[in-house]
Amino acid sequence: xxxxxxxxxxxxxxxxxxxxxxxxxxxxxxxxxxxxxxxxxxxxxxxxxxxxxxxxxxxxxxxxxxxxxxxxxxxxxxxxxxxxxxxxxxxxxxxxxxxxxxxxxxxxxxxxxxxxxxxxxxxxxxxxxxxxxxxxxxxxxxxxxxxxxxxxxxxxxxxxxxx
Numbered sequence: 001x002x003x004x005x006x007x008x009x010x011x012x013x014x015x016x017x018x019x020x021x022x023x024x025x026x027x028x029x030x031x032x033x034x035x036x037x038x039x040x041x042x043x044x045x046x047x048x049x050x051x052x053x054x055x056x057x058x059x060x061x062x063x064x065x066x067x068x069x070x071x072x073x074x075x076x077x078x079x080x081x082x083x084x085x086x087x088x089x090x091x092x093x094x095x096x097x098x099x100x101x102x103x104x105x106x107x108x109x110x111x112x113x114x115x116x117x118x119x120x121x122x123x124x125x126x127x128x129x130x131x132x133x134x135x136x137x138x139x140x141x142x143x144x145x146x147x148x149x150x151x152x153x154x155x156x157x158x159x160x161x162x163x
Contacts, residue, residue, distance in 0.1 A: 017038065017041060018038050018039070018041045018042035020034070020038045021035070021038045021039070021042065025038070025039070025065070026064060026065045027064060028064070029059075029062060029063035029064060030057070030059055030063050030064070030065060030108075030110055030144055030145075031063050031144055031145075033145060033156055036057075036110050036144065036145050036147065037147055037154045037155070037156065038154075039057060039065060039110070040055065040057070040110065040112040040147045040149055040154045041149065041153070041154045043055050043057065043068045043070070043112075044070075044112060044114040044149040044154075046151055048070060048114045048149075049114035049115060049116065049149050049150055049151055050116050050151070051072060051073070051114075051116075052072070052073035052074075052114065052115055052116065053070050053071065053072055053073060053114040054070070054071040054073055054089075054090070054093045054111070054112070054113060054114070055068060055069070055070050055071075055110075055111070055112040055113075055114060055149075056068065056069040056070075056071070056093075056094070056097050056109055056110075056111060057109060057110035057111075057112070058101075058107060058108075058109060059107065059108040059109065059110065059144060060106075060107070060108075061105075061106035061107070061108070063108050063144060066107075069097060071093045073089060073093075074089060086124075086127040086128045086130075086131045087127075087130075087131040087134070087135075090128065090131040090132055090135055091131075091135055094132075094135055094136075094139075097109070098135075098139045098141065101139075101141050106142070107141070107142070108141075108142040108143075108144045109136065109141055109142065109143060109144060110143075110144045110145045110146075110147065111132045111136075111143065111145075111146045111147070112146070112147040112148070112149055112154075113125070113128050113146075113147070113148050113149065114149040114150075115148065115149070115150060116150070116151075117150060118150065118152065119148070119150045119152040119153060119155060122157075125148050125157045126157060128146075128148075129146050129157045132146050133146065
């Protein structure tokens with residue numbers, strides 16, 4: 001991962017590299033934010049992040065990794081357009097996931113927004129965090145974490161704890 005241009009101010013990321021994952025990472029619960037961030041880094045390539053991709057990491061009842069579903073976001077998202085409604089896009093993206101999770105009780109999910117642009121876009125990230133949290137709560141889906149992945153790394157928005 002190229003971190004040669006950290007931007008105007010240093011940012012602290014959790015688990016910036018999938019290289020940190022142990023060979024037995026699928027046997028570890030993804031409730032550890034560092035491990036979860038490393039998994040997000042693994043499943044969302046730099047191309048996915050540049051295009052705008054929503055990742056759903058599915059976990060078993062013991063919070064171990066089982067599968068990932070990647071969903072391309074609308075083309076308007078490539079430009080971080082304010083026209084894109086995070087709640088609407090998130091709902092549309094999660095609709096088939098909600099139906100699948102209903103058939104497997106106690107499934108946990110980690111959601112991650114792979115997006116272009118700088119890592120520090122707090123308003124946009126808070127909007128997506130709120131939308132994801134609300135949708136999962138309404139659908140009775142166990143949300144293990146929400147992460148943002150950019151070319152600069154992976155981070156866990158602080159607003160998840162406040163939601």
